[in-house]
């Protein structure tokens with residue numbers, strides 16, 4: 412009997428590392444592992460390696476190829492000897508908010524950035540973190556000889572090769588997805604004239620190299636690009652991913668360039684583009700609210716589902732860790748509309764779910780303004796498991812919501828990329844579809860009212876039109 416080769420995919424995301432091992436021809440998952448990351452916004456990359464080692468322990472026997480999906484944008488700096496110069500600054504570290512503003516102005520404004528690299532940088536982007544480092548830690552910046560992203564660093568540990576892919580490179584702020592080329596001039600401007608080596612950008616199915624034990628390693632990519640690859644997005648599909656970040660994205664054939672900066676014009680992992688809007692506050696809004704209300708996530712669901720849509724008039728702007736969409740890195744959250752009559756645990760729970768999703772609905776509007784057609788929402792990420800989220804999402808988005816079977820979509824996409832590199836075919840392997848849950852679009856009037864109220868309060872508090 413011949414057995415199909417096995418491939419592995421890794422999701423090194425903000426809160427944890429997940430590993431899946433799949434049948435390379437069908438995508439059927441045969442083994443999984445997981446290990447937690449610390450709750451910080453700067454981290455020694457060794458933590459990711461230790462988590463990968465723990466999550467993959469005993470899983471890789473018989474695996475022929477592996478791919479790494481990683482949290483986007485994180486700034487990993489190496490010295491001449493290959494040691495990290497400082498802990499990596501992650502996508503959700505907002506200290507470079509002013510650096511982002513400065514860089515946007517220095518290059519000539521948001522239009523120039525959108526044309527140059529497809530995106531207007533905010534604090535999440537690697538380029539702004541490099542500027543922050545150049546200004547605040549110039550002696551450390553002088554020691555930097557190579558700059559990598561989190562997935563690049565893990566691929567480098569696995570293969571010894573300094574490589575990346577187009578998808579993750581597109582989140583640096585010094586790579587043009589339209590031209591498929593680095594903008595070293597922008598990097599130098601941001602990093603005080605320094606010109607460290609950058610990873611070579613591999614093609615979508617190109618291999619990075621092999622591990623010491625001979626496993627083929629694919630190019631890897633950013634976590635959102637890997638999820639898109641797992642889901643095989645087509646026209647009309649928009650993903651809403653509720654992990655640490657909330658992301659809204661689709662795929663398209665032409666390079667996006669949104670001068671408002673709301674939609675980032677990323678590249679995907681297949682040769683196309685991945686316009687994406689991202690909030691800093693998603694699943695953790697629910698965990699923080701559950702803790703504040705003295706319950707767990709199941710309890711939060713029960714409370715939120717017991718409240719009426721609209722939470723009795725309560726509106727939460729959930730900017731608990733600052734915010735990226737809208738671009739308010741130093742903002743705090745706020746709760747509006749409190750009255751003695753509506754100040755119940757149920758309404759507070761519902762306001763958390765509605766507030767988190769309303770921010771993403773505004774991001775969806777921006778995606779549509781940029782030409783992305785939305786016929787249905789694919790809801791993924793840890794918080795897609797929440798019953799309250801599943802009840803509220805069809806109302807807030809006003810579209811049918813498809814909830815794929817619970818799965819680690821980022822790790823699956825990375826595994827699919829590994830299977831693609833192994834097969835060397837023109838297209839990624841066609842893996843079997845799962846059986847998603849379909850939630851019909853919810854009450855559009857209630858949804859519009861929620862979205863409108865969210866925008867009005869946002870304007871009132873933060874003066875954002």
Ligand SMILES: Nc1ncnc2c1ncn2[C@@H]1O[C@H](COP(=O)(O)OP(=O)(O)O)[C@@H](O)[C@H]1O
Pocket residue numbers: 424425426427653654655656694695697698708792793794795796797798
């Ligand atoms: N049933 C649930 N309800 C709400 N949130 C959940 C549920 N299950 C998991 N989560 C949340 O999902 C998050 C992890 O999601 P994940 O997509 O793995 O995040 P990341 O990729 O950013 O590390 C955690 O904050 C966790 O609390």
Ligand SMILES: O=C(CO)[C@@H](O)[C@H](O)COP(=O)(O)O
Pocket residue numbers: 424425426481482483484502535582633634635654655656657658687689
């Ligand atoms: O910064 C972005 C997208 O631009 C985030 O989506 C990060 O890629 C982190 O992802 P999660 O850990 O939330 O999945």
